[in-house]
Amino acid sequence: MNKIPNRQAICETLMAHAKEDKRIIALCSDSRGSASMTPFFNEFPAQSVEVGIAEQNLVSIAAGMAHCGEKPYCFSPACFLSTRSYEQAKVDVAYSNTNVKLIGISGGISYGELGMSHHSAQDIAAMSAIPNMRVYLPSDRFQTEKLIENLLKDEKPAYVRVGRNPVEDIYGEDNCPFEMDRATVNGEIDAQNDVAIIACGEMVRPSIEAAAILKAKGIKAVVLDMYCVKPLDRAAVVKAAGNARLVLTVEEHAPYGGLGSSVAVEVAAKCPRKVITMALPDDHVITGKSPAVFDYYGLNADGIARKAMENLE
C-alpha cells in the first residue's frame, strides 16, 4: 500500500525545484502540517510565508507576490480555500491574471467525520465557473508530481485539489503517461467499448478496478483519468465515447457543476448518448471516514461496476 499522499508529492516536487528557483514561494494559513509542507518551511524559510488562519489574506498576499515576480503556491484546506477566499481567487488571481497556484488540500470528503463545514464538494463547480481559472484533480502521487512540474513552467492561475489520505498507485515512477491538459487513457479506446468511464481525483482508482470487474463479466470499458477538469479534454471525451452505449462519470463532488456536468454538455453536443453521473448527494454527506462514506454512496469499484451494468441493460 502506498503511504505517500498526493499533498506530500506536491511538497517533494516543490522542494526539488525551490533550491534552484528562489522565486518559488509556499504560503500557508496555519496549514503547513495538514499540507505536508513543514519540510519546505523548515528548509526554505525565506521562501515560506505564514499568514495565520486568514484564507482571504492568504490568496491576496499570494497575488501581490506573484505580481512582483514570485511564484506562489497557496496551501489551505479545499473547503476554506474554495469558499472563504473565493472572491480573492476570482478578483486577485483570475481577473488580475496573477501567477498563483491554489492548492486545496484535504479536498472532497477527506475530513468525512468533521461535517459539511470541512467538506469541499463544491470546489470544482465554484472554481470552474471563474474565467481564467484552471481546475486540476490529480489521481495519484506520480501524476501529481507531473502536474506540479508542468504548473511550475507556466504563469497562469490554477486550482489543484488533492485528498488527505494516500491513494493506491495507478501509475509508476517510470510509467506515468502525462500530457498537460490531456486526459490519461487507462485501457484502450476501440469500437467494441460498451462504456466509457470518466473520472477524476480519488475516483480514478476505483473506476479502473470497476473496469476490471466489468471485463470479467464480458463488458468492455475504458477509463479516462480526467485530472484536467478545466480545461476539459473535450476531444478525449468524444473519442472515448466512440461507439460506447454509455458514458459514466465519477467524482468526489456534489452532483451539480462538476466533472459530470461538463462531460454531459460535451457529449450532448458532439455525440449524444446516455450519460450517468456518479457523485456525492445534494445533501449533508453522512458522517464517517471517507472510504466508508464512499462505500455508502456506491462510489467504489463494485458500485461503479453495478451502475454501469444497470444502465447498459
Added chain:
Amino acid sequence: MDVKALTLKSLELRKVVLEMIMKSGGGHIGGDFSVMDILVTLYFDQMNISPENMDDENRDYFVMSKGHSVESYYAVLAAKGFFGTDTVINEFSQFGSKFIGHPNNELPGIEMNSGSLGHGLPVCVGMALACRKENRPSRVYTVMGDGELAEGSVWEGFMAAGHYRLSNLCAVVDRNRLQISGTTEQVMTHENLHAQIESFGWNVIETEGNDIAKLHEAFDQARAVTDRPTCIIANTIKGYGGGEIMENKVAWHHHVPTKEEYEEIVKAIDAKKEVALHE
C-alpha cells in the same frame, strides 16, 4: 515640490473627472473629488512610477483599493502620460471599452484589478513582502476608503503587515466620513480608527487630505519609519473642490450632475484655482 502647481493640477484633473462622468452618465464623483489630492501627491511627488519604468521591478507599486474612485485614478494616469486624456474621457464606461468603471490592469499603469473592497491592502502586503525578499528599494502604496474599513479582509491585511513589520508599505485612508448610506459613524463606526490601526503594529499619521503640502509632509514622515508600516489617515471632504452643492453631501456618492450642476461645479473649481493661484 511645487505645491501651487500640484494644487492647480489636482483641481484641473477634477474637471477631467467631471467630463468623464458627464459623457458616460455614471461614476463615483464624491470619492473622486475627495481622493484627488492624495493621488496627485503620490503620482507627481512621491512615487517612482512612470510610463517609462513600468517594466522596472525596482519601481514603486500602487493599488487603488477604493476602485470605485476610478475616474480620478484614470485622470491622474492620463496626466502622467499612460494614455490620452481625451481617450479616457471619450471611452470611459463605453461599450467594449477597456476603461471599465473599476480599475482594469489591461490598461497601462494599472497593477491590479480592484472594485470589490478590502482587497488592496492584503495584495499590497504580498507586494511589500516580495519587494523586501528581493531587496528592492520599492515602496508599496494603497488607498482605501473609510467605508471600506468595514471589510474584515482589510484587518487581515493590517495584521499581517504589522506582524511582518513591512516598513516599505504605506496605506492611505481617504477619510471623508461619508458612504453610500450615510456617515461612516452611522453605518459602522470608526471613532477610534487611529488607535485601532496603531494597535495592529502600525505607525499612524493623521493629516489633512485635501492639502498637498501636508500630504507631502506625511508621506515623507512615513518614508523615514523603518521598523513598521505606516497608515496615513487623510482627513478629506467628500466632493472637495466641487463647491457647496456637492461638498460633504451623501447624495453625491455617485450622483451624475445635471447641466446646471455641472456648470456650478466648474465655477467652484475655477474659483478654487483662483485662490490657489494667488496664495
